[in-house]
Structures are given as C-alpha cells and as structure tokens.
C-alpha cells in the first residue's frame with residue numbers, strides 16, 4: 001500500500017503513540033518524608049484511542065496524568081507528547097504546548113461563570129491560542145448536542161451540559177490529546193454515562209486521542225484500553241474490557257471471598 005494514500009488527519013498514523021513516558025519517576029518531599037508517587041513508569045498512549053488510567057487511591061494516577069500533560073515536572077525520566085520532549089521545554093513553551101496542542105477536562109467543569117457557553121468554548125482562541133475553525137466548531141457543538149445552549153451561561157446549564165461545554169472547549173482547537181481527570185466525578189451515573197458517550201464519540205468521529213483518569217469501572221469500560229497502576233508502577237492493562245472485567249482486576253485476590 002502506498003504511504004501517500006490520503007492520510008485522514010495531520011497527526012501520527014492511527015495507533016502510533018502520541019504520548020509516551022519512559023522510566024518516569026516523581027517524588028514528593030525529602031528524605032524520610034519522601035513519597036515516590038511514580039516509580040519508573042514506562043507507558044505509551046496510542047493516537048485515536050481512548051485510554052483510561054485506573055488504580056487504588058494513592059497509586060499515582062493523577063500524578064501520572066499531570067506529568068504527561070506538562071502540568072508537573074517529573075523528578076526523572078522523559079515524556080514525549082505530540083513529538084515534543086517536555087524536559088526540553090521552558091515553562092513558557094510548556095504553557096504554549098498545553099494551550100495550543102492539548103485539551104483538558106477536569107472533574108470541576110472550570111467554566112467561567114460570566115461567559116456564555118460559546119464564549120467558554122472559544123476562550124482559548126481569545127487568549128492567544130490557535131484559531132478555531134468555525135465549521136469544525138459547529139460540528140463539535142452539534143455532535144455534543146449543544147447547538148441550542150450556546151447563549152446560556154454555566155448557571156443556566158445542567159451539570160452534564162456544563163461538562164459537555166468543557167469537552168467542546170477541550171476539542172475546539174483540535175488538540176493532539178485530551179487529558180481528562182475524573183470527568184464524571186461530579187455527575188450522577190446517568191449524566192456521567194452521557195458524558196462518557198460523548199468522549200467516546202469524539203474518539204470515534206474525530207479520531208481524538210483521550211487519556212482519562214477514573215475510579216469508576218463503568219466509566220473506564222467506555223475506553224479502548226485500561227492501564228492499571230499500583231504503588232506508582234504500571235501493573236498491567238486490559239483491552240476493550242467490560243466493567244466486570246475491570247472490577248475483577250481491581251479487586252484484590254481473596255477480597256471477594
């Protein structure tokens with residue numbers, strides 16, 4: 001097959017890693033008070049795939065997400081995101097990479113209360129980020145079911161609608177990766193299920209790459225792959241798992257007896 005045959009997206013070919021970490025170590029505190037949150041983590045995240053990171057409380061999930069997304073500097077090891085070696089970037093370059101190439105969805109929706117949904121979605125462009133293609137924007141808004149909500153302020157929207165606005169904001173500039181940290185943590189299970197459906201849709205329809213931290217096996221079951229952490233190390237992974245398979249993996253052996 002010819003390599004020149006119409007690649008659909010400017011990013012890496014489907015399933016090549018777009019984010020990877022090698023021998024990542026992150027310690028907090030010093031000497032006897034030191035905590036090793038990440039202990040030589042090496043892991044890759046494929047383009048156009050939805051990957052969840054799971055593990056017990058304190059296993060290092062958020063720390064890993066923060067190091068992958070350039071929100072925190074690791075103690076040692078390397079992270080490459082969309083071709084950029086994060087250790088080589090200054091703080092300013094890191095901020096620009098986050099603004100221009102990454103998208104974020106957090107548990108707290110982090111919308112600006114005085115702005116409309118539309119203004120929140122396009123905020124990045126107005127603070128100097130990449131130009132948002134209006135056609136792309138209206139496509140995203142339509143897929144997320146927000147077309148008739150654009151003039152509303154966050155207080156006039158339900159929790160699920162607010163999180164969909166946050167997802168639209170994360171997708172608006174066509175980032176290389178969306179990082180999501182417990183995106184359904186503030187939502188009831190029905191609304192959370194809808195939000196996960198839209199995240200999965202972003203992967204299926206737009207070829208978006210998503211890396212999500214979650215505690216919830218039902219949430220992780222929406223992803224293509226689940227990476228398990230324990231005590232700051234990668235413990236294994238499951239591909240296309242059911243919620244039951246994830247739960248079984250998380251339950252310590254013997255605990256169910």
Ligand SMILES: Nc1ncnc2c1ncn2[C@@H]1O[C@H](COP(=O)(O)OP(=O)(O)OP(=O)(O)O)[C@@H](O)[C@H]1O
Pocket residue numbers: 028029035036037055056057058059060061062063064
């Ligand atoms: N800023 C910090 N200062 C000191 N210790 C920290 C800091 N951030 C995280 N830790 C420690 O690092 C370890 C991993 O924390 P992390 O928040 O990454 O775990 P987690 O798996 O996301 O946990 P949870 O599921 O409870 O959110 C924990 O022992 C935590 O107490």
